[in-house]
Each structure stands twice: as structure tokens, then as C-alpha cells.
Amino acid sequence: MLRPVVVGMDGSRESLAAAEWAAQEALRRGLPLHLVHAWEGGVTPDLSELPELDAPRYRARRILRDAVERLGERCPQVVPTTEQIARSAPDALVAAGDEAELLVLGSRAFSGFGGFMAGSVALATIAHVTRPVVLVRAEQTLEGEHLPDAENHPSATTPYRDVLVGVDPANACEEVLAFAFESAMLRAAPLQAVYTWRLPYVEAAAEARARRAVGARAAKALTAILRPWREKFPTVDVHELTPEGSAAQRLTDAAKGAGLLVVGRRIRPARLGTHTGPVVHAVMHHVRCPVAVVPHQ
Structure with missing residues (x-):
């Protein structure tokens, strides 16, 4: 079974640029592309009916849906799969990365706030994943x-x-x-x-x-x-x-x-x-x- 190219998505410009880079890399390598988004209330069955989770649940779905739509416009040759993971971002990314051919993350160079790629999570993920990790800046383009x-x-x-x-x-x-x-x-x-x-x-x-x-x-x-x-x-x-x-x-x-x-x-x-x-x-x-x-x- 082919290992996928996995991308950690958090809705930021950096993660969208990472998804586009990863789509091209998946094409080059002939591998599937898999987009993941982690949030600790994500898909846990015993929490699924809590109304206070409606907003973060909708945001998680929107992050992945928007990424798929963007890739459909910019890299239509690749049809990604998506997954919400009900774990903390570092744990989810390490687990997903260990099953991947490579893991691709957006990188802010530890500046700015918001999103799970802001510094500590990216650092913790890279330090523990056993497969290659690629960091991509927001300004990265195909050109x-x-x-x-x-x-x-x-x-x-x-x-x-x-x-x-x-x-x-x-x-x-x-x-x-x-x-x-x-x-x-x-x-x-x-x-x-x-x-x-x-x-x-x-x-x-x-x-x-x-x-x-x-x-x-x-x-x-x-x-x-x-x-x-x-x-x-x-x-x-x-x-x-x-x-x-x-x-x-x-x-x-x-x-x-x-x-x-x-x-x-x-x-x-x-x-x-x-x-x-x-x-x-x-x-x-x-x-x-x-x-x-x-x-x-």
C-alpha cells in the first residue's frame, strides 16, 4: 500500500501553501494526498451531541472543504482525501506523519499567533515524527x-x-x-x-x-x-x-x-x-x- 503525502491543515495561508506544495509533490511521486485537521473535540462519539462544539466542528469541516476546493482549482490532477482527528495537534500530526511518505506543514518561522503551526507545535512534531517533514512558507508558489x-x-x-x-x-x-x-x-x-x-x-x-x-x-x-x-x-x-x-x-x-x-x-x-x-x-x-x-x- 502506498504511503500518502500528508498535510496538516489549520486554515492559515501557510497551511494552504503547504497543501499546494504537497499536491505537486504527490504528483511527482505518484502518491495519494491526505489532508488532516486536528482538534480535541473533533469526532469523539461521546461529545458529538454537545451544542458548544457546533462552531469548532463547522470550522474544521470548512478548513478541509476550502482546501479541497482550492486544490481542485490549482491542481485538479490530485483528488485528496480528508480527515478530522480528535487529538491534540502535535499528537495527531506525529501519528499521521509516522504513517506517511512525508508530512507537509505550513511554517511561520515562529512569528505571529494563531493556528497550530505557530512555533511550538511544528517544533514538537518535527522532533518526534519518524518520517520526513517538509516546512512550507505562506509565500511559496508553484512558480x-x-x-x-x-x-x-x-x-x-x-x-x-x-x-x-x-x-x-x-x-x-x-x-x-x-x-x-x-x-x-x-x-x-x-x-x-x-x-x-x-x-x-x-x-x-x-x-x-x-x-x-x-x-x-x-x-x-x-x-x-x-x-x-x-x-x-x-x-x-x-x-x-x-x-x-x-x-x-x-x-x-x-x-x-x-x-x-x-x-x-x-x-x-x-x-x-x-x-x-x-x-x-x-x-x-x-x-x-x-x-x-x-x-x-
Whole structure:
């Protein structure tokens, strides 16, 4: 049975943009699309007759109905299914995400109020879902995934923008690279693989030589880890980048022209807390293109 692309809906502009991005991704992957909305009074049988639930129940139905209608206009090739889940938003999204091929959420970069994607819920969901999660901004459009046309106008028919992936050879990242290479292949887009490094303390007289040596080792390590993936995905045009500096800052800078950023999140045994790591936390705040967070052991 095919895993669906699942979208968390809360009626915000961000979740509608997430649904449109997810519909395109479902088309690219040949997967079903499933829209979910969570509210704790949702469909619990013993609460179904309470009149005070009429307003939130109607709002929940309207959120999903409006999303389906919007997708029918903008992506008629995809016919989504919908579901109301009678659980708190984080619990509902984690459960739905664990059964999905990927989970797509609207992202406000933790600014503003209202809706279940405002900061803590998105963070809690990403920290606990065992499948990839993609965060999408409200301003994301179909044209935004593509390069501008010859007259520098937005276009949905030009080639896709680059897929960018952060690589750490010191940690197992097969799931991250698999997602990044597949995403680039599906888009016929170039893949930029970025491995950042920092120069350890050395005497000033030896700094230039040490920088060249460390940079060369970083380039060699990146080439080695990518070699089997280049062979597995021979049609993907891969660019290897090994800049010096902070991974969070370098990825944020490189993502300014990208169509998708892919980063990894190590799965931790503890189920409490929101352990995403500093790089994931930074790109969730600052990167404007869709961000895929891929969990790995």
C-alpha cells in the first residue's frame, strides 16, 4: 500500500501553501494526498451531541472543504482525501506523519499567533515524527520552485531551482541523501551538496597551510560519501561545496536561490522535549524555500 503525502491543515495561508506544495509533490511521486485537521473535540462519539462544539466542528469541516476546493482549482490532477482527528495537534500530526511518505506543514518561522503551526507545535512534531517533514512558507508558489523565465518573470514551465542538501560525513546520513537525490531526480534539478568545516586553532604562521589541508580533507570526504549516490542516481547533476564556517549560516546563505533544502535530524531515544539540533532549528527560522527535515539514526 502506498504511503500518502500528508498535510496538516489549520486554515492559515501557510497551511494552504503547504497543501499546494504537497499536491505537486504527490504528483511527482505518484502518491495519494491526505489532508488532516486536528482538534480535541473533533469526532469523539461521546461529545458529538454537545451544542458548544457546533462552531469548532463547522470550522474544521470548512478548513478541509476550502482546501479541497482550492486544490481542485490549482491542481485538479490530485483528488485528496480528508480527515478530522480528535487529538491534540502535535499528537495527531506525529501519528499521521509516522504513517506517511512525508508530512507537509505550513511554517511561520515562529512569528505571529494563531493556528497550530505557530512555533511550538511544528517544533514538537518535527522532533518526534519518524518520517520526513517538509516546512512550507505562506509565500511559496508553484512558480517559486522554478527559475524565472528569460525576461526574469516567474514561471511554472522553466527548469526547477536547485535542491540543496547539508551533508555531515561524521554521521550516518543515508536517509538524508536518499531523500535529496530522489527529490533532485524527480525535478530534473541540480543537487548542491554542502559540507562545512571549521579550522581548529593553529599558530598564525601555520594557518594558511592548515586551512588548505583541512579544506582538502573536507572535499575528499564529501566526494567519498557522494560517490555511491552518484552511481545510483546517474542523471542527477551534483555540485560539491565545502565552504568554511557555520553549517547553519552557510546553508541559510546557499538556500537563497534553492527550490528545496534538505537537512537531517538524528532520532533520539527520549520522547520528551524538542530535540531538533542547532542546524535544523536555524534553517526553520531563516530559510525561505521549503525545508525538508529527514530523521536518521
